[in-house]
Amino acid sequence: MEFLTFSPENHCISESLDGSDGDEEEILVCGEDLELNPFDGLPYSSRYYRLMKEREELPIWKEKCTFMESLLHNQIVIVSGDAKTGKSSQVPQWCAEHCLALRPRGAVVCTQVLRQAAVALALRVADQMDVNLGHEVGYSVPFESCCTPETILRYCTDEVLQREMMSTPLLNCYSVIVLDDVHERTVATDALLGLLRAVLAARAELRLVLLTAPHACSTLQRFCGGVPVIRARGTHRAQAVFSCSAHREPFLSALRLLLEIHHAREKGDIVIFLACEQEIEKAYQMIRQEQSNLNPDLGKLIPIPLYPTKQDPTPKLTQDKQKHGKKYRRKVLLTTSSGESLIWTKNLTFVIDVGVETRKVYNPRIRADSVLTQPISQSQAEVHKQILGMSPSGKIFCLYPEEFTHREMKAEIPAKVQESNLTSLVLFLKRMDIAGFSHCDFISSPAPSCFLHAAPGTEDIARTRWHRFSHPAGDHFTLINVFNAFKAAPASPTQPDFSSENWCRDNFLSCSALSMAEVIRAELVEIMKRIELPISRADFGSEENLLSIKKALLSGYFMHIARDVDGSGNYLMLTHKQVAQLHPFSSYYNTRRIPEWVLFHEFSISEGNSIRVVSEISPHLFAELVPQYYFSNLPPSESKDILQEVINHLAPVSATKEEQKTANDSKENEEFPQTPTEQRCVIQ
Numbered sequence: 286m287e288f289l290t291f292s293p294e295n296h297c298i299s300e301s302l303d304g305s306d307g308d309e310e311e312i313l314v315c316g317e318d319l320e321l322n323p324f325d326g327l328p329y330s331s332r333y334y335r336l337m338k339e340r341e342e343l344p345i346w347k348e349k350c351t352f353m354e355s356l357l358h359n360q361i362v363i364v365s366g367d368a369k370t371g372k373s374s375q376v377p378q379w380c381a382e383h384c385l386a387l388r389p390r391g392a393v394v395c396t397q398v399l400r401q402a403a404v405a406l407a408l409r410v411a412d413q414m415d416v417n418l419g420h421e422v423g424y425s426v427p428f429e430s431c432c433t434p435e436t437i438l439r440y441c442t443d444e445v446l447q448r449e450m451m452s453t454p455l456l457n458c459y460s461v462i463v464l465d466d467v468h469e470r471t472v473a474t475d476a477l478l479g480l481l482r483a484v485l486a487a488r489a490e491l492r493l494v495l496l497t498a499p500h501a502c503s504t505l506q507r508f509c510g511g512v513p514v515i516r517a518r519g520t521h522r523a524q525a526v527f528s529c530s531a532h533r534e535p536f537l538s539a540l541r542l543l544l545e546i547h548h549a550r551e552k553g554d555i556v557i558f559l560a561c562e563q564e565i566e567k568a569y570q571m572i573r574q575e576q577s578n579l580n581p582d583l584g585k586l587i588p589i590p591l592y593p594t595k596q597d598p599t600p601k602l603t604q605d606k607q608k609h610g611k612k613y614r615r616k617v618l619l620t621t622s623s624g625e626s627l628i629w630t631k632n633l634t635f636v637i638d639v640g641v642e643t644r645k646v647y648n649p650r651i652r653a654d655s656v657l658t659q660p661i662s663q664s665q666a667e668v669h670k671q672i673l674g675m676s677p678s679g680k681i682f683c684l685y686p687e688e689f690t691h692r693e694m695k696a697e698i699p700a701k702v703q704e705s706n707l708t709s710l711v712l713f714l715k716r717m718d719i720a721g722f723s724h725c726d727f728i729s730s731p732a733p734s735c736f737l738h739a740a741p742g743t744e745d746i747a748r749t750r751w752h753r754f755s756h757p758a759g760d761h762f763t764l765i766n767v768f769n770a771f772k773a774a775p776a777s778p779t780q781p782d783f784s785s786e787n788w789c790r791d792n793f794l795s796c797s798a799l800s801m802a803e804v805i806r807a808e809l810v811e812i813m814k815r816i817e818l819p820i821s822r823a824d825f826g827s828e829e830n831l832l833s834i835k836k837a838l839l840s841g842y843f844m845h846i847a848r849d850v851d852g853s854g855n856y857l858m859l860t861h862k863q864v865a866q867l868h869p870f871s872s873y874y875n876t877r878r879i880p881e882w883v884l885f886h887e888f889s890i891s892e893g894n895s896i897r898v899v900s901e902i903s904p905h906l907f908a909e910l911v912p913q914y915y916f917s918n919l920p921p922s923e924s925k926d927i928l929q930e931v932i933n934h935l936a937p938v939s940a941t942k943e944e945q946k947t948a949n950d951s952k953e954n955e956e957f958p959q960t961p962t963e964q965r966c967v968i969q
Contacts, residue, residue, distance in 0.1 A: 323385055324414060324421045324437065333415040340413060343371030344674070345517040349379060355513040356383055356461075356492055360485050363495045363509065365502040366517035368625060368671035372496050373402075373465050374410055380461040380494060381414075381438045391460025392436065396443040396474065398466045399593055400426035402626040403440040407431070409629070410438065443473035450477070451716050455484055456491075463494045466626060468501035468664070470700035470728070472710055478508075479726045480717060498671075500664040500697065508728050519674020523636070526680060527687040535639035535684045536564050540571060542637055542682055543617060547583055553634020553676070554616040558624075558669055560658060561643035565590045565619045572617060584613030591620040591627040622665050625672065634676050638669050640685040644698075647706045662698045663690060702727060734870070734898065735767055735798040747793040748875065755872040758831050759883075759900025761838060763872045765825060771799045835884075835902055836910060842884055843911045847896060848924045849881045856883065856896060859919055863888065868895040882907070908932045 319328040340346060345366055355362045356379075366372040377395040384391045397403040407424035416422055423432025425441040432439050443464070450456060462481065467474055478495075485491055495505055502514060532538040539557050546555065559565055572588040579586070616630055622642045642665075643658045666683070673679030683690075702710070754770060756762035774788040789796035813820055824830045847856035847865070856865050865888060867874045886898030908916075908931045916932075919925050 322415055324381070324416050329415050332412075336413050340371070340375060343375060344520055345371040345375050348515050348517055349375075352376065352379060352515050353383065355515065356380065356494070359513055360489070360491065361493045361495070361509050361512040363497065363502060363505055363512055363514045364517070365497055365499050365514055367499065367519040367674050368668050369628075369674055370517040370519055372517060373397075373406055373626070374413065376494060376496060377406075377438055377440070377463050378410060378414060380463060380492070383492075384437060384460050387460055390437070392458055393438045393461045393463065394446060394456075394459050395438070395440050395463035396446050396465055396477070397440060397626070398443060398469045398471055398474070399624075399626055400442050401591075401593075401595070403442055405627070405629065407440040410440070414438075443471060443477060447473045447477055447713060450480065451713065454717060455487060457488075460490065461492045461494060463496065465496040467495050467505060468498040469623075470501075470698075470702070472701045472705050472707070475700060475702050475727055476710060476713065478728065482726060498664065498668060500667065504728060508726075519671055521674055521677050521679060523670045523673035523676070523679040523681045525670060525683060525687075527683045528685055530686060531689060532639075532684050535641065536560070536568070538684050539637045539639055540568060542684075543572070543586075544575070544579075546635055547579070547586060547615065550583065551634070552613075552615075552632075553678075554618065554630050554632045555635040555637065556618045556620065556628060556633060556672065557637045558622055558639060559619060560639055560641050561621060562592050562594065565592060565621065568619050581612075584615055586617055587614055588617045588619060591618055591624045593621055593624040593627065622661050622669075625668055628672060631675075633673060634679055636669055636673060636679070636681040638666065638681060638683050640666070640683060640689065640694075644704075646704045660685075660689070660693045660695075662696065663694045664697045666690060666694065700728065735764065735795045735802070743793075750792045751870075752875070758835075759880075760870075760872050760898045761834065761886075761900045762831070764898070767794065768799065768802055769825070772803070835900070835906060838884055838900065839902060839906060839910045842886070843907070843915060845885050845888070846902070846907060847883055847885060848927075849879055849883075850923070852879070854879050856885075857922070857924065858888070859922070859924055862920060862922065863894065865894040865896045867899060868897040870897060871899050873899060904928055904931045905935065908935055 321327065322329055322333075345364075348364075352362065352364065364372050364376055373395075377393055380393045380395075384393055395406070397406065403424050403426050407422055408418060411418040411422040414422060418424075419431045419436075420433060421436060422438045423430075423436040423440075425432060425439060425445050427442065427445065446456075446462075456462065464474060464477060464481075467478065481493055485493060495509075497505060499516070502516075506512065506514065536559065539559065543555060543557065557568065559568060569588045569590045572586055576586055616632075618628055618630065618633075620627060638661075640661060641658055642661050643656060646655050646657055670681050673681060754763050754766040756766050771785065771789070771794070774785060785800070786796045788794075789799065810820070844860055845858075846860075847858045849855065850857045854866050856867075857863075858865070867879075873879065880899075880901035882902050882904055883896070883899045884902050885896035888894075888896050904927060908928055916925075916928065
């Protein structure tokens, strides 16, 4: 099929996505015993009962009693469901029913990744609850809010709730917080999930509900601990039809397949998952242009573009039945892999999946986003099949061979926190630190350490390899050993073909993390040369060099100090008196020597209260370098008393040294003219 040129006509979406006719007249139930809506106190309309029948047919509905019981007795509940099982619309309503019984009555907030999804869900849920949008049910998205202080159920984007947490860290106005689409792993959702653990500890009455796809359920369970999981599966499993070979132009192949389905006269709406939003616009124009060449007896194709990043929600306009009469009209929803939550049509029968996507990945070396076109993940491909779970005759046409799924597709897409510019996240966490939330546990760390998790059965081999890099001064110095070995490994004269990746794999190290460290180091050296800051050759291993590194670490991480209080490795932190043990990756973990005073890089609650990247320091060095304001504000403890004694001991010595230095400087000024001293920086 040959497609003509684009039509210049400005398009306007004139189709609603829910498949309703839009001409029903709502009539209030007549009779003496009217059932009243507990949310607004008014009698239910007849539309409420019709929609209730549709709600009861959703796969998630049969789990309502189990969910309500779990919500009553647990702070965290995970709901794992296939796409289009009703979890995003029904679970928040059940949470609102839970809040009705509370005194004082709290509110429910449900986050969405896409602003269009937040608005569409608020509209749909307000209709199902038989209340007015903007009163009992509302939404808040960037630059637009449709709710009141009395709103009991509010849909919003995850970024909006993140900003709200900056002003009210404990989110006291909410009794239930629902994080939807947790499997999308956006930066805002991951940050909220990490910080809400501390909020739950401070508010025993608060409830957190996590809505996710099945493939991410086990990860969330490990992160949250032993919490109940409610599972919902689609009613039907879609029939998958794979291509015999990969298509050179999957975009045009998808449009040709669309016309083949339409000419075959098989009823049902169609979703096409394209690679990017530019292809959505291109496909929309081409389908509109081709419409004039189609046989009118086949019915009309109605292309509906669904842009995941478009700022304005898709308009829902009424149908002109007099104009179209009873002629068949087939909706064609055009979106990308990240637009699954925007699909609401009831009559969906076919899915066309091109199998690739265009994604932005932040490159810290050039401080810019790189645009990559690559295969979608296996989990995304599975979600595309699940969309047809309500259709008994649904088919998904995959424009790639079945072996492509296992050979080219990753199991899951990386978390956004590992591929994004984290400037705004750092500022947000800094604000939360000021508010008293000094730590945020991430499911996936934004900046991994260089050690890889060993596969089951290879843990002992990995520890043996890592032990070769161990340094007695601590983990920070061990990391320097690893970095130096990484730089020297590819240049081995005995193994000229031995690459960095092979060396890292053999030693259970992350090549990407070490390569990034090399890039960052090169950038720092370049900056120092540009500002003409003198650089001397590193003398790693000497006593003077080790002391200089410890001073540098302590100057920046003086808030991360802990002390072994009982001689058995139970470290009490000076700032907030949390107790933790050494992480198994620490070079001290497998040795009998346990340092009393340590500086640590990370404190993790999710891994059994452990501190990572640990190096020994002395209380004398602490007393010498730590600012007085910080020490004065430390809570009373035995550790603080020990440090105070050290400070008192150092005070007269420091005064004597200062007097001697002043006298010597006076003599030098008399005998020699003053010349500026040159300080040299040591780069490891």
